[in-house]
Amino acid sequence: MKKRFLTSLQLLVCILLVLPCYTVYGAKDQPFPPGSQLPRSTFPAPDSQETLSYLGLTSTEPYTVSQIGAKLVLIEVMKVWCPVCRGNAPIMNSLYQVVKNDADLARDVKIIAICTENNKKQADAFRKSFKILFPVIPDEHYGIGLTAKVSHTPTMVLVNSSGKVLWSHTGEISDFDGLLRELRENLKKQ
Numbered sequence: 001m002k003k004r005f006l007t008s009l010q011l012l013v014c015i016l017l018v019l020p021c022y023t024v025y026g027a028k029d030q031p032f033p034p035g036s037q038l039p040r041s042t043f044p045a046p047d048s049q050e051t052l053s054y055l056g057l058t059s060t061e062p063y064t065v066s067q068i069g070a071k072l073v074l075i076e077v078m079k080v081w082c083p084v085c086r087g088n089a090p091i092m093n094s095l096y097q098v099v100k101n102d103a104d105l106a107r108d109v110k111i112i113a114i115c116t117e118n119n120k121k122q123a124d125a126f127r128k129s130f131k132i133l134f135p136v137i138p139d140e141h142y143g144i145g146l147t148a149k150v151s152h153t154p155t156m157v158l159v160n161s162s163g164k165v166l167w168s169h170t171g172e173i174s175d176f177d178g179l180l181r182e183l184r185e186n187l188k189k190q
Contacts, residue, residue, distance in 0.1 A: 030168060031149040031168070031170075032146075032165045033165065033168065034166060034167055035164070036164075038065060038159050038163035038164070040064070040163075041064065041146045042144070043064070043112075044137060046063075051135045054110065054134070055068045055070075056068060056070065056110075064163075065161065065163050066161055066162060070107075070161065071108040071109070072108060072158060072161075072190065073111075073159050073160075074110070074111045074183070075112055075113075075146070076088070076092060076154055076155070076156045077113075077114050077116055077146070077147055078114070078116070078154040079115060079118060080122045080125070080126040082154065084171060084172050088154050089130040091173045092113070092132070092173075096111050096134050097133075098180060099183070105183065105184070108190070109183055110134075112134060112135045112137060114139050115136060115137065115139060116142065116150060116153065117139070118138050123137065154170070154172075155168065156169045158182065158183070158186060160190055166189075167186060
């Protein structure tokens with residue numbers, strides 16, 4: 001009886017951990033439809049010289065999308081314990097490498113991840129565990145305005161330097177080439 005109770009309790013805990021990252025494919029409640037404006041969001045000050053340099057920032061103060069030195073910014077809103085987010089991590093690393101190794105993309109496209117409901121220690125552990133090379137920003141209490149609109153993780157949103165949403169996607173990245181094509185096509189339009 002006790003073993004059955006513990007097994008049921010373990011199952012309930014697993015469901016409660018996965019439920020916050022529940023993703024509805026084709027969901028109509030897409031938080032960032034193309035053409036909309038990203039909510040005004042201020043990101044915390046860069047935590048390293050490497051981040052400052054990568055984002056093309058000139059100051060160690062909090063910053064906005066418009067201050068990032070790029071024509072396009074791909075933002076991934078995720079949670080460190082979300083299994084789909086964890087599954088996307090190697091794909092996002094591959095995307096970062098492709099962007100970094102393409103002169104046009106490297107100059108004009110930046111990638112950041114925002115760990116909603118996660119503190120700095122958790123975000124740093126995720127970054128280290130998955131060897132993430134782009135900035136991973138903790139947002140434990142929804143201090144970054146755009147994370148409050150995200151009900152499913154991961155959610156990716158591609159914006160231009162004025163914060164206009166060009167493309168968004170919620171859920172697993174199942175088409176790497178399609179995502180890369182979106183970056184290239186949207187960059188041509190800027």
